[in-house]
Amino acid sequence: MKQTYGWMAAAALAVAIAATLPVSAQQAPAPAQAPAMAAGGPPTRQGGSGPIRVLFVSKGHDHDREGLMKMLDRLGNTITWTHVEHPAATVFYDPANAKDYDAYVFYDAPGRGQPTPQPNGQTGWPDPGYEAKKNFAALTQSGKVGLVYLHHSPATFNHTWPEYGEMIGMACDWGSEVTFKGKKYPNSGARGGTKQHITVLEPAHPVVQGLGDGFDIVDETYLCPVDEKSVHPLLKTDFVNIDKNYERRYETGWRYPGVGSSLAGWYRAVGKTPLVYLQNGHDNVAWSNPAYETLVTNAIKWVVSPEAKAWAAKNGKPMGVPKAPKTSN
């Protein structure tokens, strides 16, 4: 009897081990660059192998890293993506370092929330510095890479580089007041898990092809200042964007004046560069929505297209650059 139990225990252990081990741990490693099989999906290769070379920028807002990377992997027949985080990401604002990429996709949000200790020993907001700001403006003027901004990326460097959010058409910070186009706004609103219907506003545009007249999504909404006049609207949400609808914040006394923008996606030209912003994309619920995957794919394809670049070169205005710091001699 003891032997029987011992055998059963060993068998159960073996089954448990087999069930828990991922493919890569059960077997000897696949050759470098070999495709891996995503559960229930098509073969994917980490980083993809498609023709459009994407620099994927993140850091500054915690998120489900693997879920987002898996979504990018699923675009792997269209893109080959390379990840870089802040602060290293600012190195690639320099057009000289952009030669390996066709598009930048931003999921970053450095410099938000509350001031933090800075390299100078003071508590404050991180500042990418004049060189990085000048380089980024030069990058947009070069038209070398298309720009795709996702979800929380308009929160990037608002407190030290307001021109950046103005370039996107929106600025956010959910922990501190926001500066946008010379005005101050209360800290932004965010409401997770919101059921919404997104309506397509310009059905003929390449970025919304395949979406019909719209799609349903459960995702986080934002209440942030948007410069609607500076953008070409592509998508709007049916969520009523007022402070009362951000119940958890409202209950704590948070107030936000007026009615916020219902735009959920747009395009615009900056310098000679086409830019797309998509407000959706907080987590895997959105990333695994087929409509969202279509949107991101379309956006990347469009911003690198000759048509979009020609349009941007004709219609874009140079991005604002802050004054150079005074040098001490």
Place this chain on the structure above:
Amino acid sequence: MKTLLKKLMFVSVGSFFVASAMTTQLAGQAAPQGARQGGPAPAAGAPARGPNMPQGGRGPIKVLIVTKGHEFDREPYWQMWDSMGSEITWTHAEHPAADILMSPKYGKMFDVYAFFDLGGPGAGTQARGGGPPAVVPPGAAVTANNRFYPQPSEQLKTDFPALLREGKGMVFLHHASAAWAHVWPEYSEVVGGACDWYAPTKIRGFENPNMGYFGMTPQHVTYVDKAHPITKSLGEGFDVVDEAYACHWFEDSVHPLARTDFVPADSTKNLNPKVKYSNLAAWVKTAENSPVFFTQVGHGMTAWATPGYRQLVLSAIKWAASPEALAWAKANPTKIFK
């Protein structure tokens, strides 16, 4: 029987770590609010990052983590680094972006470079799955079994030696030892060894068959220099279930820190008969004016969740960033590049 029991114990402990890591990974995906507040929970069996610790940490040592060229289980790997977040702030960069950062100009942003990459990975030259044959880049090495290995860029070949001459902490982990093995022998000299499991190699003049990898191997790693700053507070070693290698390690060019009790059944299948199998599992050395650490351990979740492994990696990072290590490297430089 004792050996069998020992191995079973290793495997079951390892599977517990893996199961825990996988569970937390799934939990992270299913709980978006959790992600907002700090992402998936850490793997069991090792120190976790605190509830207010952001992804990427906020410690004083600035680490650039370089990957690409060899797939791996990403989230559990990030969690290992996050668990060190009170000591390090880490930034991830993949090739080819990492190439730009491996330079004196941008090296100022970081105290230590930690490589888990496989620079210049090989690929088959033949058409696969009905697609066209691969485009072999100019200058690539092509092996007898129809694999090609691209050359590093001229910029990287200039910038990386310059960075090493300036003096920067370098930590190489596991498959990073296979980077550029066919085309840039000086790079292998920087690491202290070379691997390739998918094509014959010529390393230091020796023709090797495909080198060996042995997944999920229960092994004991023993520290052989217990007085070194990296190992002095880590005890005598640690058990781990991990991939072992039979690769060409340069025993005469490194200072051994640890050895594994794993021995391949027949190392002549993997290495030139004149190249004896080396059971080195960790070492330090210098490359130009830079301190270098390498450990062969670290393929997957079973290793990354092993406290002894995390302690070794963190200790190596702290050492590589230390003024003492930089001074040691400058006092004992190894000229590698012309």
